[in-house]
Amino acid sequence: MGQQIRLEVVTPAGAKVNEDVDIVNAPGFGGDFGVLANHAPFLSTIKIGTLTYENGKKREALMVSGGFCEVSNNKITFLVESAEKGHEIDVDRALKAKERAEKRLAQAAQQIENFNRKRAEVALQRALARLKVANTK
Amino acid sequence: MASLKEVKTKISGVKKTAQITKAMNMVAAAKLRGAQEKMEAFRPYAAKFDEAMSNLSGGANTTGFPLMEVRDEKTVELVVVTSDRGLCGSFNANIIKLALVKMAEYEASGKKVSFVCVGKKGSQALKKTGLVRKSYRDIMSNFQMYNAREIATDVAAEFLSGATDKVEIIYGQFKSVAIQRPEVSAILPVQPKSGASSTEKKFSGDYIYEPSTEEIMDVLQPLYLNVIVYHAMLEVGASEHAARMTAMDNATNACKDMVRNLTIVYNKARQAAVTSELMDIVGGAEALK
Numbered sequence: 001m002g003q004q005i006r007l008e009v010v011t012p013a014g015a016k017v018n019e020d021v022d023i024v025n026a027p028g029f030g031g032d033f034g035v036l037a038n039h040a041p042f043l044s045t046i047k048i049g050t051l052t053y054e055n056g057k058k059r060e061a062l063m064v065s066g067g068f069c070e071v072s073n074n075k076i077t078f079l080v081e082s083a084e085k086g087h088e089i090d091v092d093r094a095l096k097a098k099e100r101a102e103k104r105l106a107q108a109a110q111q112i113e114n115f116n117r118k119r120a121e122v123a124l125q126r127a128l129a130r131l132k133v134a135n136t137k
Numbered sequence: 138m139a140s141l142k143e144v145k146t147k148i149s150g151v152k153k154t155a156q157i158t159k160a161m162n163m164v165a166a167a168k169l170r171g172a173q174e175k176m177e178a179f180r181p182y183a184a185k186f187d188e189a190m191s192n193l194s195g196g197a198n199t200t201g202f203p204l205m206e207v208r209d210e211k212t213v214e215l216v217v218v219t220s221d222r223g224l225c226g227s228f229n230a231n232i233i234k235l236a237l238v239k240m241a242e243y244e245a246s247g248k249k250v251s252f253v254c255v256g257k258k259g260s261q262a263l264k265k266t267g268l269v270r271k272s273y274r275d276i277m278s279n280f281q282m283y284n285a286r287e288i289a290t291d292v293a294a295e296f297l298s299g300a301t302d303k304v305e306i307i308y309g310q311f312k313s314v315a316i317q318r319p320e321v322s323a324i325l326p327v328q329p330k331s332g333a334s335s336t337e338k339k340f341s342g343d344y345i346y347e348p349s350t351e352e353i354m355d356v357l358q359p360l361y362l363n364v365i366v367y368h369a370m371l372e373v374g375a376s377e378h379a380a381r382m383t384a385m386d387n388a389t390n391a392c393k394d395m396v397r398n399l400t401i402v403y404n405k406a407r408q409a410a411v412t413s414e415l416m417d418i419v420g421g422a423e424a425l426k
Binding site (some may be wrong): 011012013014015028029030032033040041042044045046065067068070072077079081082119 | 173175179182183185186189204282283286290336344345346347348352353355356363366367413
């Protein structure tokens with residue numbers, strides 16, 4: 001067994017994950033990235049998407065929404081607004097949110113100002129990420 | 138003097154009120170624990186966030202960020218966070234009073250004021266001013282980060298569109314179970330953190346940034362607004378229950394006092410009745426002789 005890195009996922013509702021893992025894959029600003037043990041100090045923003053980590057044979061997926069992550073001293077800390085494992089995701093709510101956002105975007109094409117449009121797009125992304133993680137379970 | 142029966146009904150009524158206030162006190166105590174746990178859980182997140190913000194904004198210039206833009210203050214928006222429910226002493230009244238004082242202050246210096254009310258009590262009280270732009274009701278009992286996000290995004294949109302030049306948040310700060318104090322803090326424009334000392338900056342210089350610090354700031358700032366709003370809501374949540382606990386404890390004590398006094402009145406009335414009955418009997422016996 002090789003070296004491990006400490007993974008911490010912190011949300012406003014408390015720490016979600018705090019364990020040593022082999023590898024972390026996260027949706028970074030410029031695309032997905034992986035972090036192994038003893039990575040150089042690193043700071044990146046996190047997009048809405050799926051965070052996965054492996055610990056031995058165990059592989060876990062988390063839906064994360066916007067935030068950032070920091071790597072230092074062989075520790076990777078994620079600060080995200082929400083982090084949910086597949087079984088914790090409220091699929092109904094995510095589906096409803098998806099529909100709502102899609103509807104808004106459809107009518108947005110004509111009038112809605114930029115800001116609301118962006119908001120709907122973000123909501124749609126969140127819903128899709130949730131559904132994706134929920135389905136992998 | 139009140140009749141025996143009247144006093145008796147009054148005593149039982151007051152006793153029942155005492156039961157209710159006692160129960161409310163206990164419920165508030167239980168809820169306070171929950172609210173405090175929520176605050177505890179939030180603390181590491183907020184602390185980390187502050188750290189990152191001060192690390193990043195140490196070197197960054199403030200001109201490039203629309204959310205940091207300091208403008209001539211013509212319109213000020215006050216976000217007033219109160220509880221949804223009453224019966225918690227002067228807690229909400231104090232927050233509202235502070236909001237009105239602030240409003241008067243700003244209006245005196247020729248600025249236009251608008252309100253965003255979070256929590257029912259605030260929106261009820263401030264409706265009279267006719268300045269409420271938006272209110273969020275019935276969310277204080279069980280709010281999550283996304284509620285705070287909704288409020289923060291809305292406020293930020295107003296700021297970005299130029300409709301407001303400055304935003305402040307007014308809420309009840311949770312000092313301790315006994316003390317809750319109304320507080321004002323600034324939301325927008327985002328204040329550059331001055332806490333970044335030179336040592337910290339040296340430390341952060343070792344990091345690889347992806348993307349650049351400026352772009353990271355751009356992403357972080359809206360999130361930071363959410364943190365501020367969420368924090369204020371948490372404080373109000375805990376303060377509300379603490380204030381209610383104290384208020385209900387006082388009410389229960391007042392009820393007990395009332396029962397004690399009424400019992401004395403009752404006993405006096407009873408004694409008077411017995412005495413007058415005795416007098417009647419004695420008088421009757423005397424007449425028969």
